[in-house]
Amino acid sequence: MRPIRVLVAKPGLDGHDRGAKVIARALRDAGMEVIYTGLRQTVDQIVNAAIEEDVDCIAVSILSGAHNTLLPKISEKLKEENAEDILFIGGGVIPDDDIPFLKENGVSAIFTPGTPTTVTIDYIKTNVRK
Amino acid sequence: MDLVERLFAGDKRACARLISHVENNVNGVNEDLKKIYKETGKAYVIGITGPPGSGKSTLTDKLVKLLRKEDKKIGIIAVDPTSPFTGGAILGDRVRMGDLNTDSGVFIRSMGARGHLGGLSDATSAAVTVLDAYGCEYIFLETVGVGQSEVEVMKSADTTLMVMVPGLGDDIQAIKAGVMEIGNVFAVNKSDRDGAKRTKREIDMMLDFSKKDWRPSVTLVSAIKDENVDVLLEKIFEHRDYLLESNLYHLERKANVKNEILSLVRKEIMERVINNDEKHQLLEDLSHKVALRIENPYTASEIIINELKK
Structure with a gap:
């Protein structure tokens, strides 16, 4: 069975990657191949890495408050590159009120603080392209 | 257009997808590889190996930047270990190659070793072929962090660069069989650290014993400060020229295939x-x-x- 490949990335300027690392580790322990790209990634860097690595899922962690700007830009770029078949999810400090807007703009799911990692893992397993 | 046509047309997604097919051994992938093989063999393959944390990815990043100044198209395959328990992996080599990420002349692919011992993965040879067909002129093959006996990279690379760091052991470590024998070019990275010169001296002494025709050079570098990386690249080219001028280039490729x-x-x-x-x-x-x-x-x-x- 082939492993699910996930790109874990941190867009924008906040330098807190503990959450991203916890997620990366949890996905690894769930048998996935996690491509970890590190801090302060631009939209272009994230989408390009996702394409080169041929990932099934992009998981971004964002704590800076810039989610309403950056996440839709990632979905736009994915469309531009004909790569919108890649499952795109986000996590971090994101107010509930912003979630519907993000979902309308190409983000499949948002996982806020306190979500058990198993919930995220199950979501990815169920929703990646088969 | 099928995947192979798109690959030859320089389509990045097609290249990425074919590498996935190779990794996952998808039905029909061998037929695709058969179609492209004739057009390959042009790329020069540089293997980068060394212990975990010795700076292989950072050094690769700096070497590639130098080659990009000459507008060479580059492929990078970076292998990291796969968990023997879950099959999962954290592939983190891209972290050190942030600036190369958006350079359209560079294609980076991370791979899990997926249970393969020897420092590479089962799929690396075929992935090199795909990148070669994609038009990469130089392909860097970065192994997992190696211990003492992961020597496989020398069977896939034209020039193998062994990256060492100070402080890992004395001169007895340097004369042991295994990985220390496979370097065609040596770098002692983190040259600003204590003991770097001593490590270079110990490797030099070990190499002086060798009776092979090619005497590898040992270059002190600091990848993070970008010091002496240009000298190291010259040493890699010297080895390439040596292979090309002798008949070894063909003989080694024959042994590899x-x-x-x-x-x-x-x-x-x-x-x-x-x-x-x-x-x-x-x-x-x-x-x-x-x-x-x-x-x-x-x-x-x-x-x-x-x-x-x-």
Whole structure:
């Protein structure tokens, strides 16, 4: 069975990657191949890495408050590159009120603080392209 | 257009997808590889190996930046270990190559070793072929962090760069067999650290004993400060020129493909046993008997080989 490949990335300027690392580790322990790209990634860097690595899922962690700007830009770029078949999810400090807007703009799911990692893992397993 | 046509047209997604097909051994991938193989062999393959944390990715990043000044198209395959328990992996080599990420002349691919020992993954040779067909002029093959005996990279690379760091052991470590023998070019990275010169001296002494025609050079570098990386690149080119001027270039490539053919044969035989219900059952039964000492592994393997001949 082939492993699910996930790109874990941190867009924008906040330098807190503990959450991203916890997620990366949890996905690894769930048998996935996690491509970890590190801090302060631009939209272009994230989408390009996702394409080169041929990932099934992009998981971004964002704590800076810039989610309403950056996440839709990632979905736009994915469309531009004909790569919108890649499952795109986000996590971090994101107010509930912003979630519907993000979902309308190409983000499949948002996982806020306190979500058990198993919930995220199950979501990815169920929703990646088969 | 099919994947192969798109690959030749320089389509990045097609290149990425074909590498996935190779990694996952997707049905029909060998037919695609057969179509592209004739057009490959042009890329120069540089293997980068060394212990975990020695700076392989950072050094690769700096070497590639130098080559990009000459507008060379570059492929990078970076292998990281796969968990023996879950099959999962954290592939983190891209972290050190942030600026190369959006350079359209560079294609970076991370791979899990997926249970393969030896420092690479099963799929790396074929992935090199795909990147070669994609038009990469130089392909960097970065191994997992190695210990003492992961020497496989030398069978896939034209020039193998061994990255060492100070403080890992004394001169006895340097004269041991294994990875220390496979470098065509040596770098002592983190040259600003204590003991770097001593490490260089110990490696030099070890190399002085060697009776081979090619005497590898040992270069002190600091990848993070970008010091002396240009000198190191020159040393890599010197080795390339040496191979090209002698007949070794062809001989080594022949030895490498021989190795590749053998590993494909091995893989095919394994798959014929494992993917065939009847033979797999035979293997199970024999394993049971061998564990109870009713049968022995030597007769068991003969029985399976005879079964395959039918």
